[in-house]
Amino acid sequence: MEGPERREKLIAILEDRKGKSISGSEIARELGVSRQIIVQDIALLRAANKNIVSTTKGYLLHRQETGIVSRCFLVRHSTEQIEDELCTIVDHGGKILDVIVRHDIYGEIRTDLIISNREDVYAFVKRVNENQTVPLKELTDGTHLHTVEASNEYILDSIEEALRAKDYLV
CATH class of the missing domain: 3.30.1340.20 (3H domain)
Structure with missing residues (x-):
């Protein structure tokens, strides 16, 4: 799987979690790549203004809800x-x-x-x-x-x- 496609799937995984974090290792297993690849993909997605947050429990996609x-x-x-x-x-x-x-x-x-x-x-x-x-x-x-x-x-x-x-x- 190429980088752009993998990063789209990574975003989809984070969106499916609905604000709950997931570890880089879990994402790596799901996408069939190393954890280091996930770290690099996260950095690229952040550079593209995706609001991915690192927590003590893993990564999550933070979207400020309307009215918040x-x-x-x-x-x-x-x-x-x-x-x-x-x-x-x-x-x-x-x-x-x-x-x-x-x-x-x-x-x-x-x-x-x-x-x-x-x-x-x-x-x-x-x-x-x-x-x-x-x-x-x-x-x-x-x-x-x-x-x-x-x-x-x-x-x-x-x-x-x-x-x-x-x-x-x-």
Whole structure:
């Protein structure tokens, strides 16, 4: 199968998942190629403005739904409060798209999270703990941004209020 045809099938696989992630290895098996080929195809598709997101669970095609609004929240908290902060956002109806830090030397560092519910929060926190990962926020003394999506501005206002009440909002 030629590259363009394979990339079309890759997009079709991601679309069929309806916002659920799939690992590069699974895609590679399905298309009969190596995982490295999939990584290269993903890079080419991103360069062609396909909004493919890498998450801790794999790849997904992110399409902002009509009527969805987003807002960036500048927050600061301890590492022990990560779970509470993320649960606060999802419990109020938000979807956490990413985490961003602005470092004096390295500039803006951003990574996709795609956290929609408590199950996602717990899986993320578990991975951080199991891998003894230092969260990005540690580069900036706990201060970081999250881009959050919701179905309306009222929900984003509610999230902002809740983060402020917990003294997470900067």
